[in-house]
Every structure is written in C-alpha cells, then in structure tokens.
Amino acid sequence: MPAPGPISIWVMDKARGIVIRITRLSDTSLIVHWCTEEIGLLKTVAKGARRPRSPFAGKLDLFVEADLVWVPSRKSELHILKEVEVADFHAEIRRGYTETMLASYFGQLLEKMVEREHPVPELFDLLRRALGYLVKFPADRRALLHYERQLAELLGVGHEGLNAGAALERACGGLPRARMECMSLFGKDPETG
Incomplete structure (x- = not known):
C-alpha cells in the first residue's frame, strides 16, 4: 500500500471589511481591496468573479460592507477570496x-x-x-x-x-x-x- 501523499491544509481567515477598490485581474477574476476591522488593508483575488454564475455575483461592488473569508497567500500580499456575505451595500x-x-x-x-x-x-x-x-x-x-x-x-x-x-x-x-x-x-x- 503506497504511503499517503502530503496533506494540503487550507487555513482560512475571516474579517468584516469594506470594499475600497476593485481592479480587473483577468477576463474572469478581480482584485478586491478591502479596509477590514481585524486585519487593516487587505488585497484579495476573487477568482471567477466576472463569470455570470459566480458565487460573488452581486456581492462585490465599491463601498460594500461584508463578512469575508479568504485563504492567506504564503507568497504575496494577494490572498484568495473564498466567501463574501454582504452586510450593507451602501x-x-x-x-x-x-x-x-x-x-x-x-x-x-x-x-x-x-x-x-x-x-x-x-x-x-x-x-x-x-x-x-x-x-x-x-x-x-x-x-x-x-x-x-x-x-x-x-x-x-x-x-x-x-x-x-x-x-x-x-x-x-x-x-x-x-x-x-x-x-x-x-x-x-x-x-x-
């Protein structure tokens, strides 16, 4: 029986934040800049956010206040956004x-x-x-x-x-x-x- 391979553990962080800037990363993804209560200023990539059936559809707009969940990057300041729960659209x-x-x-x-x-x-x-x-x-x-x-x-x-x-x-x-x-x-x- 072969030995099990390395286990990938994704540690996720969460915070309450306000979107202060959004830039296009690719045809399907966005970079979302947040001001958060717990972390301060934070940059996340919302993969697939520009797709019609994205789980982020209608949730990422300027000045939206939301609870966000992301996977911290080990290599850069650009983290992977996983979930957004809007609290206020402003x-x-x-x-x-x-x-x-x-x-x-x-x-x-x-x-x-x-x-x-x-x-x-x-x-x-x-x-x-x-x-x-x-x-x-x-x-x-x-x-x-x-x-x-x-x-x-x-x-x-x-x-x-x-x-x-x-x-x-x-x-x-x-x-x-x-x-x-x-x-x-x-x-x-x-x-x-």
Missing part, C-alpha cells in the same frame, strides 16, 4: 457622482496613509462612519475636511496651526488626486471665496 452612495468621488477619496487616502495588513480598527470605524454619512447626506466640503481631521488625529500627524489636509500631505508625501477633484466638485468655499 447603494445610496452611488446615487451621485460627487458622493461616489468623495467615498473613493476616503478609501484612496487610507491606502496612501496606512501600511497593508496592519490592523487599526479605529480607521475601519472612521471609514464606516464616513460612508454612513454619505448614505444619509449629500457629499460636501465639510465631510471631506472632517474625515481628514479625524484621520490625521488617529494617525498622530495633526499639528497645531496646520490644517489636517496639509498634515496628511506632509506625512505621506502628497494626497490622492481625487481630493482636488472633490474640491472642484464642491465649488468655491464660501468662507474663503
């Missing part, structure tokens, strides 16, 4: 271009400021609250500035006399271009003209 954010742009900026700023797979539950909570605001209210300059102020405070980069945007810019060497696009969508600041 569909109202996609009601307008300005809301979508601002929510995207929130995710881009996190990706620029935070190291991958470094758990900071407070940042997940900040993103969740920011998206919750955009579900109920139109995007505006105040929401952007408040998010930046809170983020700078949580990261410990806020300084007296320096606005939060400038502090974040100094800390990471520049802000995502989406910030400028959001500000132009908001129009002139009534306080500064």
